[in-house]
Amino acid sequence: MRRRGFLTLAAGLALAAGCDAGDGAGPAVKRLFVLEPTADGHGWDGIAGRLSTVLVQAGLVRTAMAVEWGGALGSAPRDAFGAFHGPFAREGRLLVTAMPMVAAAEIANTAAVVNAATPLARLVGDWTVLVVPSGSRLRTFEDFVARLRHDPAELTVGGRSEGGSDHVLYGMIGKCLGVDTRLLEYAGYLAPQDAAEALQVGRVAALLGSARALRPEIVAGRLRPLVVSSGARIDGIDAPTLLEADVRLEYSDWCGLLGPRDMSPGDRDAALALCDRIDAAPRWRALCASQGWSRVYLSGDEFRQWLRTETARTRGVLHELGLLKSSATTCRGSCVRRP
Known part of the structure; x- marks a missing residue:
């Protein structure tokens, strides 16, 4: 120690x-x-x-x-x-x-x-938010769900370390949506800046991360929030909760x-x-x-x-x-x- x-x-x-x-x-x-x-x-x-x-x-x-x-x-x-x-x-x-x-x-x-x-x-x-770049074709969480259900393997989601909170949450979301969890593609990053870079250059289509940490980028308009994992909406983040999106999950x-x-x-x-x-x-x-x-x-x-x-x-x-x-x-x- x-x-x-x-x-x-x-x-x-x-x-x-x-x-x-x-x-x-x-x-x-x-x-x-x-x-x-x-x-x-x-x-x-x-x-x-x-x-x-x-x-x-x-x-x-x-x-x-x-x-x-x-x-x-x-x-x-x-x-x-x-x-x-x-x-x-x-x-x-x-x-x-x-x-x-x-x-x-x-x-x-x-x-x-x-x-x-x-x-x-x-x-x-610490609540989690699912975000995409402001120019992404995924405009809403419904768009994300439709693409995930169509072909889970084509949609790579990034977040913190593999097996950590973001990865587990993504697995729970997939399970709730009826998607074969084994087909989910996830990329884990130890450093937040590495995850942000992966999203920016397109190595991942979306990012799961701390709503608290990502809020400044959301407020600045550089990231678009699709959904939050909290039971109620989060101030400063214009996105529905998973519960509102018919995903019976709070995390x-x-x-x-x-x-x-x-x-x-x-x-x-x-x-x-x-x-x-x-x-x-x-x-x-x-x-x-x-x-x-x-x-x-x-x-x-x-x-x-x-x-x-x-x-x-x-x-x-x-x-x-x-x-x-x-x-x-x-x-x-x-x-x-x-x-």
């Missing part, structure tokens, strides 16, 4: 600098480490540092450190915590998780995220927090209480608004059950996309498709 930054402000010093004290209950944790994977495709770079800052400024912890975790994304829930055993209130550790980690664990045939760690909370989400590239697998009941309760206070903190809500993140808070047993369902759904799509040999939750030998 490599330290990204160490925030040494105590709650009292933060108050002296003009920071609020959250809900007035005082620091829940003396020292907290927020681990953030650095593997390509994780998609939530920098959130650990921002969260650590809010935690100290809001008086929820005395000190917080954002720590980069450079291991494999799929095994991060199993490996990142090491031999750490708490107690959480004295020195806690949290791991940033997101949909790409769920998919990576399935593709790598390691323990599912929900089983390899303690699911604590889903914090925020968010979510981000949340995990604890060590073997947390004691007391440590889990303390961690869940901290997550509740994070979501309620005005400074956290202000940060979400400024970053364009949607608060999709879900914690404890409800988050665990949701994560089980989401893992099964993701695994099924990965199998249909040809990235896994089996859609079963447990495979004998490797579940990864071999050439």
Whole structure:
């Protein structure tokens, strides 16, 4: 692990600098480490540092450190915590998780995220938009659907890394439309600029990506939005939702927090209480608004059950996309498709 930054402000010093004290209950944790994977495709770079800052400024912890975790994304829930055993209130550790980690664990045939760690909370989400160049012949989502149904193999869609949130969403869209998911053509790019270049030069016909990140290009008229994955329309993006387009699907590239697998009941309760206070903190809500993140808070047993369902759904799509040999939750030998 490599330290990204160490925030040494105590709650009292933060108050002296003009920071609020959250809900007035005082620091829940003396020292907290927020681990953030650095593997390509994780998609939530920098959130650990921002969260650590809010935690100290809001008086929820005395000190917080954002720590980069450079291991494999799929095994991060199993490996990142090491031999750490708490107690959480004295020195806690949290791991940033997101949909790409769920998919990576399935593709790598390691323990599912929900089983390899303690699911604590889903914090925020980032909606996805399907865009084409302003001069594209695909004027509407209906045009896109018609072409996809006519010949899926002729329509290449780009997005973030293969097997990641955009790829899984494209598979879900194809499935909902009755298209043979195995025929979908997808090109994954680790760098947003590479995906944008691929769209500009015509290597891909359309692009799936963060609505938050692509909005400036949409507002400037350089990209045309066809549909968004949110349940309601997004301000500044003139495009219908998938639900409005008769695709019964709502999908968010979510981000949340995990604890060590073997947390004691007391440590889990303390961690869940901290997550509740994070979501309620005005400074956290202000940060979400400024970053364009949607608060999709879900914690404890409800988050665990949701994560089980989401893992099964993701695994099924990965199998249909040809990235896994089996859609079963447990495979004998490797579940990864071999050439």
